Structures are given as C-alpha cells and as structure tokens.
Amino acid sequence: xxxxxxxxxxxxxxxxxxxxxxxxxxxxxxxxxxxEEDIAQANIALDLIGQARNYxxxxxxxxxxxxxxxxxxxxxxxxxxxxxxxxxxxxxDYAYTIARSFLFDAFHLALQQALTTSTDERLSAIxxxxxxxxxxxxxxxSEWLIRFGDGTDESHERAQNALDDLWRYTGxxxxxxxxxxxxxxxxxxxxxxxxxxxxxxxVDRVLKEATLxxxxxxxxxxxxxxxxxxxxxxxxxxxxxxxxxxxxxxxW
Amino acid sequence: xxxxxxxRDLLEQVKDPEIPVISIRELGVLREVNVDGDKVEVIxxxxxxxxxxxxxxxxxxxxxxxxxxxxxFSVKQVLSPAWSTDxxxxxxxxxxxxxxxxxxxxxxxxxxxxxxxxxxxxxxxGSTDTILVSQFGSTPCKALYRCNACLxxxxxxxxx
Numbered sequence: 001x002x003x004x005x006x007x008x009x010x011x012x013x014x015x016x017x018x019x020x021x022x023x024x025x026x027x028x029x030x031x032x033x034x035x036e037e038d039i040a041q042a043n044i045a046l047d048l049i050g051q052a053r054n055y056x057x058x059x060x061x062x063x064x065x066x067x068x069x070x071x072x073x074x075x076x077x078x079x080x081x082x083x084x085x086x087x088x089x090x091x092x093d094y095a096y097t098i099a100r101s102f103l104f105d106a107f108h109l110a111l112q113q114a115l116t117t118s119t120d121e122r123l124s125a126i127x128x129x130x131x132x133x134x135x136x137x138x139x140x141x142s143e144w145l146i147r148f149g150d151g152t153d154e155s156h157e158r159a160q161n162a163l164d165d166l167w168r169y170t171g172x173x174x175x176x177x178x179x180x181x182x183x184x185x186x187x188x189x190x191x192x193x194x195x196x197x198x199x200x201x202x203v204d205r206v207l208k209e210a211t212l213x214x215x216x217x218x219x220x221x222x223x224x225x226x227x228x229x230x231x232x233x234x235x236x237x238x239x240x241x242x243x244x245x246x247x248x249x250x251x252w
Numbered sequence: 253x254x255x256x257x258x259x260r261d262l263l264e265q266v267k268d269p270e271i272p273v274i275s276i277r278e279l280g281v282l283r284e285v286n287v288d289g290d291k292v293e294v295i296x297x298x299x300x301x302x303x304x305x306x307x308x309x310x311x312x313x314x315x316x317x318x319x320x321x322x323x324x325f326s327v328k329q330v331l332s333p334a335w336s337t338d339x340x341x342x343x344x345x346x347x348x349x350x351x352x353x354x355x356x357x358x359x360x361x362x363x364x365x366x367x368x369x370x371x372x373x374x375x376x377x378g379s380t381d382t383i384l385v386s387q388f389g390s391t392p393c394k395a396l397y398r399c400n401a402c403l404x405x406x407x408x409x410x411x412x
Contacts, residue, residue, distance in 0.1 A: 036385060036386035036388070037386075039389065039390070040386055040388035042388075043388040043389075043392050044388070046300070046302040046303075046304070047300055047302050048302070049302050050302020050303065051302070053301070053302070054331065121332075125331040126301075126331060128333070129298070129300075129331055129332075129334045130301060133300060133301060136388075139387065140387055140388070
C-alpha cells in the first residue's frame with residue numbers, strides 16, 4: 001500500500017467515524033429525554049458531521065478522481081464504509097447512547113490531540129479545530145455517565161449494562177489496519193498503543209467516579225476498518241442515502 | 253480598483269446570520285483581504301467545523317463584493333490556525349453583551365474549557381449568581397445559562 005492509498009483510506013475512516021456517529025446522534029433530534037439534551041445531541045452531531053465534511057473533502061482530493069464529500073458520503077455502499085463498528089450500533093436507550101459516546105469520545109480526543117502535530121498539514125489543521133469540539137463532547141458524555149452510574153439503581157444498572165454490551169466493540173479502536181500501520185511508520189499518524197494508554201486512563205478515572213465497573217477484556221469484534229459491519233449500518237445508510245439514490249444529483 | 257482598506261470597509265456589512273449585530277471582522281472569521289490589481293482574495297475561517305452559518309457568510313461576502321462591482325474575486329475557507337473566541341474584537345464583545353449574549357471567557361481561563369463552568373455575569377441584570385443549564389445551546393457556539401437573581405435564561409458565547 002502506498003502512502004497515498006493509505007492516506008485516502010485514513011481520511012475516509014476518520015470521516016466515516018464522525019459521519020456515522022453524527023448521523024446516529026441526530027436520531028435523537030426531537031426524541032431527546034429532555035429539551036437540553038435534545039439540543040446537545042443535535043449540536044454534537046453537527047460538529048461531527050462538520051468534521052466528516054473536512055475529512056471526506058480531503059479524501060476526495062487525495063484520491064484525485066474528482067469525488068466530492070457528497071459523492072463519498074451518499075454514493076458508497078456499507079462495504080465501502082471504513083468506520084469502526086462502535087459508532088454504527090443502534091442508538092439504544094439514553095444510557096447506551098451516552099456510554100457509546102463516552103467510549104468513543106475518550107478515544108477521539110486522545111487521537112485528535114495527537115493528530116494536531118501530524119506531519120500532514122491538512123490532518124493537523126482538521127485536528128486543530130476538532131480537538132476543541134471533541135473536548136466539549138467528552139465533557140458532556142463523561143458528566144452524563146457519572147450522573148447515570150452514581151444516580152438511581154435503575155440508571156446505574158442501565159449504564160452498567162450498556163458498558164458491558166459495548167465493551168466488545170472497543171478493541172477495534174486500537175488494532176491498526178494496513179493504512180494506519182503505513183502512516184504510523186511514516187510518522188503521519190500516532191501509534192494506537194499510545195492512544196490506548198490515554199483512553200484507558202480516562203475510562204478508569206470516569207468509571208471510578210461513576211461507581212461503574214470496567215468490564216473485563218474478552219472477545220473483541222472487529223472488521224469495520226475493512227468494511228465488514230454489523231446489521232445496524234445498512235439500514236442507517238439506506239435512510240441517509242435514500243434521496244441521492246432515488247434522485248441522483250438532486251440539489252435544493 | 254479598490255484598496256484593501258476599502259474592501260475591509262465594504263465587508264463590515266457582512267454579519268453573522270445567527271447574531272446579526274456582529275460583523276465577520278468583529279467575530280474574527282475574516283482573516284485576510286488580499287488585493288492584487290483588480291483581483292480580490294478574501295480568506296475566512298469557520299468557527300465550528302459544522303457551523304451551518306459558514307456557507308451563508310461565504311455567500312454574503314461574495315454578494316457584497318459583487319454588488320460593489322468587483323468582478324474578479326475568490327473567497328477561501330481555511331482551517332488553520334483554528335478560530336478562537338479570543339479573536340472576537342472588543343467592540344464585538346460589547347455588541348454581544350448588548351444583544352443579550354454573555355461574551356466568552358478568555359481561553360486562558362482553563363476552567364472554561366476543562367473543569368467547572370466559569371463565572372458568568374447575566375447580560376440582563378449583571379448578577380454573577382448564574383448557573384449553567386446546558387453546555388449546548390441554540391447554535392454550536394453557545395451554552396445555555398440561567399440567572400438566579402433575575403431568573404432570566406440567557407446564552408453564553410462559549411469559549412473555544
């Protein structure tokens with residue numbers, strides 16, 4: 001794999017992670033458990049979709065075949081999406097949404113912080129913006145996880161169940177694919193082992209305050225990075241892409 | 253042919269569509285104006301990655317230039333250096349306050365970004381007895397507060 005191919009896949013992966021989670025969070029719009037949370041999730045979704053636009057635009061430029069951010073977002077099939085499986089899982093109840101966001105945000109912040117010093121100017125420019133936004137995302141999901149874990153018996157149980165269910169999807173975050181290996185060797189992206197250490201420290205600190213138990217590491221799902229996804233992604237993309245698929249090239 | 257200063261004056265009319273009292277210069281979104289003969293280049297930077305107002309601001313800049321009879325121009329968005337609320341001008345901060353939005357704390361106040369909420373004065377009555385209702389408000393750049401003294405809700409332009 002050449003550096004250019006690796007960079008394309010990496011930019012697509014970063015874009016897909018943000019786009020898929022952003023779309024998932026937008027499903028709370030109009031359905032939030034309270035008005036402020038409804039607005040918060042819409043705001044976070046907006047940040048993520050903005051980041052996705054930056055990454056997918058860049059991916060299209062790196063590829064050099066004239067594909068725009070919209071082409072990449074709306075005209076790829078699920079097998080061409082390269083996001084980790086964690087972000088595509090259904091929205092579940094609010095504890096599940098918060099726990100998933102927390103596990104991803106803790107990873108995302110550590111990764112974006114490291115990417116601000118990337119030797120690739122575009123990746124560092126995108127990260128410089130994203131890191132400020134993701135700082136707010138992690139703060140939001142951490143506060144809610146603590147509130148649920150250290151709340152009532154019911155909220156504690158739901159938060160713990162969510163963590164137990166989601167844990168098997170966290171392994172994939174830290175297993176590099178070929179693109180990540182090539183770019184890490186070239187010093188363009190960080191070593192995922194370093195990101196894992198930071199993620200793990202954040203998880204321990206917040207779970208302790210939330211009085212929640214860190215699940216044991218066991219079997220870990222993977223495959224998202226090479227386009228193999230859970231049953232949740234297809235229906236989500238079908239909904240997201242329906243307009244462009246039905247009326248190709250439509251604008252309004 | 254126009255000078256850079258004339259173009260900058262011209263662009264004063266371009267306001268933030270969500271906060272129509274503050275210009276893109278006062279907001280710190282307008283980064284550069286370069287004039288080369290009859291060619292004008294305007295560089296702007298987004299506040300938040302996903303801020304929907306950015307596309308509107310870009311269109312408004314293009315419209316202002318076109319209406320002033322400038323034919324050869326380009327408007328570019330750049331990401332780096334990343335926009336910061338510290339770039340909002342003094343007059344911009346005053347206008348925000350008059351509009352009912354508490355101006356952002358300075359980023360050097362680490363608590364604003366990392367720890368608890370910073371001390372924020374109510375833009376209606378000036379009391380500092382205020383409470384954070386939500387980190388996320390009516391637009392990506394605002395947080396929602398409530399004043400315990402006058403009981404009015406208000407927006408804080410949040411620190412970035």
